[in-house]
Amino acid sequence: MFFRQIRTKESSLSYFFGCATLGKAVAVDVVAGDEEMFLEQARMENVSITHVIDTHIHADHYSGGRNLAERVGARYALHESDASLVRFPFHPLRDNDFIEAGNVGIRVIHTPGHTPDSLCLLVTDRRRGDEPWFAITGDTLFVGAVGRPDLGGHSEEWAGQLFDSLQEKILPLPDHIEIYPAHTSGSVCGKGLSGKPSSTFGFEKRTNPLLSSPDRESFIRAVLSDIPPVPGEMERIVAVNRGECR
């Protein structure tokens, strides 16, 4: 497989990976303005982009995902819960869906909390083995932090959902799996993010302060304390990303 992590605007990280042997690729969390760069990467690898996925409707930057998908004829994919929120057709992803891009397999994990539509993607290179190798964790789990759950006006409820997602779906994953989040330090989508753009589940379980809360209530208190200011222009960015305006 090939794999690129792309550092872009707003301390965001995008991903482009797939199977060069069979010429299939997936783009994740594409930021508006980067579409041409993804097209160039696809030309370099001689692959066609089959899926463009946003791990959630972003509140801190304009998504380029839908535009890129339209330009290459790929499926633009979001969690199915966005059907009632967005004003355009998309490919709905459900928990436990499996996407194939040649020899690369992607298991969809629905991890509500940062937002109700948040996804993680568990990726397997079937040329290397049947076990997942890494996870793209969106704004659910960062290196040294977790996604803020307060941007939708349901802080405590979403914080509780984030605790449940982490405990039930993320922490049981094997320690050796690498994690690749949607942001690094400098982002306001969480607090205390590391500047290092990748980690492993094992290292985060040992060192991430938000993963050591003994119970749901302590987690909710910890994740909602000392939270950063909301992203600038958040309402307009969300409206554009939902297709409510341009």
Ligand SMILES: [Fe+2]
């Ligand atoms: Fe986010």
